[in-house]
Amino acid sequence: MSMKSVIMVAALTLFAAGVIACSQSGGLIQQESLLDNNWGRSYESAKYNQILNPDAGKSLDPVVGLSGVPADNSVNKYDQSFKEKSSSEVTNILKLQ
Numbered sequence: 080m081s082m083k084s085v086i087m088v089a090a091l092t093l094f095a096a097g098v099i100a101c102s103q104s105g106g107l108i109q110q111e112s113l114l115d116n117n118w119g120r121s122y123e124s125a126k127y128n129q130i131l132n133p134d135a136g137k138s139l140d141p142v143v144g145l146s147g148v149p150a151d152n153s154v155n156k157y158d159q160s161f162k163e164k165s166s167s168e169v170t171n172i173l174k175l176q
Contacts, residue, residue: 145153 144150
C-alpha cells in the first residue's frame with residue numbers, strides 16, 4: 080500500500096467521522112426530548128394538586144382547627160413516635176433448649 084493511498088484512507092475516515100458527528104443520528108445536533116418538552120410540568124402539576132383553596136390568601140380570617148389541648152396531645156404523640164422503642168425479646172418459633 081502506497082503512502083498516497085494511506086493518506087487517502089485517513090482523509091476519507093476523518094471525513095466520514097465528521098459527517099457522522101454532524102448528522103442528526105450522530106448526536107451533536109439533538110432533537111428536543113420528551114423531558115425538554117415537559118420541563119417543569121411535574122412540579123407545576125404537584126403544586127396545583129396541593130392547592131385546596133386558591134383564594135385562601137384573600138381572606139384575613141383566622142384558621143379554624145383543633146383547640147389547644149387536642150393539638151398539644153397530637154404534637155406530643157408525634158414527638159414520641161421518634162424516640163427509640165424498647166426492644167422486645169426475640170422468641171424462637173421452635174423454642175429449642
